[in-house]
Amino acid sequence: MPLPSPNLDDRRFQQFVDEAKRYIQQRAPEWTDHNVSDPGITLVETVAHMADQIVYRLNRVPEKNHLAFLDLVSITLFPPTAARTDVTFWLSAPQDEPVDIATGTEVATQRTDHEEAVVFATEHDLTVVPCGLGRLVVQRQGAPVVDRTDDLAEGKDLLCFSEAPVPGDCMLIGLTAATPHCAVALELDSRVDGVGVDPRQPPLAWEAWTEDGWQACEVDRDGTGGLNRPGDIVLHVPGGHVLSRTGGHEAGWLRCRVTDPLSGQPFYTTSPTLRAADAFTVGGTTRAVHAETVYDEALGESTGLPGQRLRLEHAPVVGDDPPLLLQTAAYDGWVDWQVVPHFGASNPGDPHITLDAATGEIAFGPAVREPDGTLRQYGAVAPKGSVVRARRYRTGGGRSGNVARGTVQVLRTSIPYVSEVVNREAARGGVDGETVEEAKLRAPITLRAQERAVTLRDYEELARRAAPECARITCLSGEEGEHGAYAVRVLVVPQAVPDPGGRLRFEQLVPGDDLLGRITRHLDERRLIGTRLAVGPPYYQGVTVVATVHAFRGVDTDRVRRQAHDALFRHIDPLTGGADGRGWPFGRPVQAGEIFAVLQRVPGVELVDEVILHPADPLTGKRGDPTDRIDLRAPALVFSFDHRVRVVGGTS
16 A cells, blocks of 8 residues: 655644734734634635635645656556457348448437437448258268258158167258358248157257367257257357358258256156257347547657657557557558557667557557667657558547446447347446546556566465456465465456346356466466466356345335345346345355345245255256255355345335
């Protein structure tokens, strides 16, 4: 923690006035009217006010020196980061020609009376490729593929799998074109109903053939109930989908594979059949970032001197790659300049600049006088009088971009044949920029670590620097039996935005491979030799609360039940739960006593009659035995899986 800055002069306005009045009594005793109505006292108060302003500016001198020192040791403010999400553009109807959606297409949330619209822009071009059903192939477990396209055309009822399906049986659908990043609808006509599976959770996996092999497709909607009845299935095809040859036919292959059933999951007793099938493209998905793109912004002219500084009109700058495309005018066109972190490795002819993303300040290379008296130029200097422009950069970011799924629904740019847009997952990754006070707290830790991880606190700080968008990061000593000797375990909890109903889904709390890889690479370069590093998510212990409460007479029981549920989900939350609202502490047990207190504070609750805790598996939903205390290990967090509250009394 930084040392407190002293007040060089702690006097205030009233003290100056009182001192002046005492001085008047000593030097001018005939002046007896010291009321505020006296004109002389008015002059005294005016001078005292001016003196108070001078003292205020004087006391800011230590603050200025502190900031100057931080700048000297290269402690700069972290800029905000922008939230990102996948947005899906849905077509008004299947098209015969490709539909192109350009980079920079803007979409937004709904604007309300209390909130402005949050704008996102696409980061890549998207082509919605039309397709149709070309081939239908079936493959039994361990058997060669069999082409059934002709039988399907004749309207025969085809077995999708073996008569008694086994895990590994496949049905392959060959599309007439590869459809990367597209949403494909399959219309299937089946005549077999009730084949033993749960229509809400069939043991099936839909996959697409890509350059890296079979990859899973996200199932947006399954109207067939696991191929049990006629309906349509909407699949989101991964980006690497390509044409390939199977069974002597080239197509964009999708497959439906029978998987091993989960514990207690019903399985097929007989194979479903197909009578007719069709396929067509209904939309496409691309990445969007919470930022607005600025093009061709004029910044002025070059002075031709080293170290010139210019400032962008819009800040902060989103950290793209590159974050800024700067150009200067030349006789034969425009010259591109490269953004570098510093000028330490820049030669006099290198077109290098630095960018402070938080303030938008651009700096050209300086000239430094060497010990022998010569000047050395770091980075090139733009010719005098040449026009400087920012060809492209993005501005935006911040926590406001973390919006829930289904909230991005507005097309700000009209696109032919596109009827609507939606984000199927919450936007995450938005972090507000660092404040000066936060930088002061970070500076001692940064100076102590010096880009080397030794203590657990060092690992935690460096991990946060590598992934500032994470919600929580903590470091523990790894268990020797699990991770080996001299191991450090880094637990990462990603940002998670509740759904519109205010509930977190378990899959939102699992960090992605890209995030874990980025943290691992950053720490691996800075760890001590011989230290083992394990980066991953914590263990999530699901918790189900079953409670009975009594409401006051005349109180709406439905309202009490909703508020009780909300209170339980808020308290037992890995991100915002716990007693202080900063997230449930790692390893802290859950006890029935505190749940009593949480429910008793709900408006309308007169008495909490009973509270029972059940441990639950967040993946399978299996509930454990009732208890009044759930203990957690040090690397564990709680997750509200489900809660049941019965309200007695009141009015319905």
